[in-house]
Amino acid sequence: MIAKWVKMLLLYVRFMKANLIALLEYRLDMMIMIFSSALIHLLGLVFLWVIYQRVPDINGWGLWEVLVVYAMVYVTEGISSFLFEGSWMMNTLVNKGLLDNFLIRPVSPILQILSSRIGVNGIGNILIGTAILIQAVSHISMHWTIPKIIMAVVLLVSAIIIRSSIKLASNSSVFWTQNPGSSFPFMIHSIGEFAKYPVSIYNTVIQGIVTVVVPFAFVSFYPAAYLFDKEVFRYWGLLTPVVAIYCAIGAVTIFNYGLKRYESAGN
Amino acid sequence: MTPLIIVDDLTKEFLHAVKKPGLTGSVRHLLRPEYEKKTAVDRISFSIDPGESVAYVGPNGAGKSTTIKMLTGILVPTGGKILVNGVIPYKQRIENAKNIGAVFGQRTQLWWDLPVRESLSLLKAIYEIPEREYKRNLELFTDILNLGEFLHLPARKISLGQRMRADLAASLLHNPKVLYLDEPTIGLDVSVKARIRQFIKQVNQESGTTILLTTHDMEDIEDICKRLLIIDQGRVIFDGELQAVKDAFAQERTIHFEVRAPLHLAEDALHNQFPGAALHIQNEGSHCSIQFNRFHLAAGEIIEFMMKRSDVVDIHIDEPSIELVIRQIYESNLNNQRIIV
Ligand SMILES: Nc1ncnc2c1ncn2[C@@H]1O[C@H](COP(=O)(O)OP(=O)(O)OP(=O)(O)O)[C@@H](O)[C@H]1O
């Protein structure tokens, strides 16, 4: 059992290395990708800064706390896209029948899909997100205990799993839509924008959506609420690992269910 | 011997979207999509023993690729059963994948941007091929398929013939029990074709790898396969030894003679002696050919008959090509019934 997972991990690393080798052939593209995504996010920061020039706090959240939420979105998105960008390939893989190749190899097709691309633009997000995170945390007077640090790591890993699962699940819609230009996964992805700010500022419908339907709030807001001991929401934060497991199982189930509908492509 | 591949009542239906032309058609389809059912494979049954080499042929759209995709576990059948080496391909995909190799002529399984050598080494990791076995196979394949000249190039930079050879090597690195080949010689020049055929035959004979081959090239079939499975419109219309088909359908023989002095031979004279034979005289009598059924007449008798009447310079005997035979079968298959020989 453990041997099997180790083998899968090693294969993952090899596939990613292969992607990197391929990518290095287009070095300029790679640089542009890293910097352009980082730039977009700097704009968001300016926006936040402008708001906090006018109001001292939003729903009891100060600038640095909101920045933690904000940075969590970037770090998790960065890691998730660096490691699991392959989900976005599903549209092409399915509509062009390229999934055929993955299905005749003795390795889980999910592993092969996730590792079919490396998201170098994630590097920009990881760097900027981490920088903001460090700055923000150092400005918040907080008592860091060992359990709290462990919990922070668990929350971060859970957040990455949630994000990646949502990506896989939403991209699995291609098995049903059979539409080469389906925008459904992008729509789901953009719901994640709500998670950049404390969800307490939204009305209940949006709160419900980002908590239950597409639980992006567990990527940033609830974990942060837990770490900063914010009113009711901190208990929600404790649910994050459970939500992560739920999302992962859900995504795999949706994928496998969809895979049965895969029709390859006539030549 | 228990069969390696068992296919029983296998069926695959596709839903094709029915769209009326134009924008209104598209909009209407969006609101109320309509589909029509297309049965690509229609209750097919056959079984293949270990070590067999089977040609799976049929006209365009007959359902050959669809069958292979179900056998490899890519597609889930609509109905029926498949068992490959005791495994249900679409349910136990990973288990099945270990036993099979597949080459789809229309598409590569190599990594587009990676040097071919890297691709092969990735496959080594995927199939967990032991170092020694990998080395042995790679050396052997490099030798027979002449891979050496392009192993260092990425797949996108090699020619079609090189790509097909590399794909063939890639599909056999892990010594699979079954090799599925879907049009492996499509678009290749004669010498690459010959090399590939030779290689496949060798794999079949020396390693005992079971071969299921789809092709529109009749020479592939004659070179590689002993058994012929013909399908049309999703139904098996013939299943038997290649030789048996030839015996049943290729009964016509034609002997061509070249003679020194112009030949004066009346058709009647021939008919008197050999009823049913047909005579063609060309080139003002310097060439002639006689067509007959080999089960009614012996070639020797006809040659003797001609030798007595003229000074024969050259002789050769034609049998109908397998291509002609299969065309006959396709064309005679109007009511989609199974042909029995
Ligand atoms: N992915 C698909 N989606 C919908 N219909 C398909 C698909 N693949 C094949 N078909 C249909 O199924 C039928 C059989 O196709 P298939 O590709 O199996 O034929 P084939 O025997 O391989 O033909 P060819 O010799 O042209 O390769 C065709 O009518 C085709 O339109």
Ligand SMILES: [Mg+2]
């Ligand atoms: Mg085909």
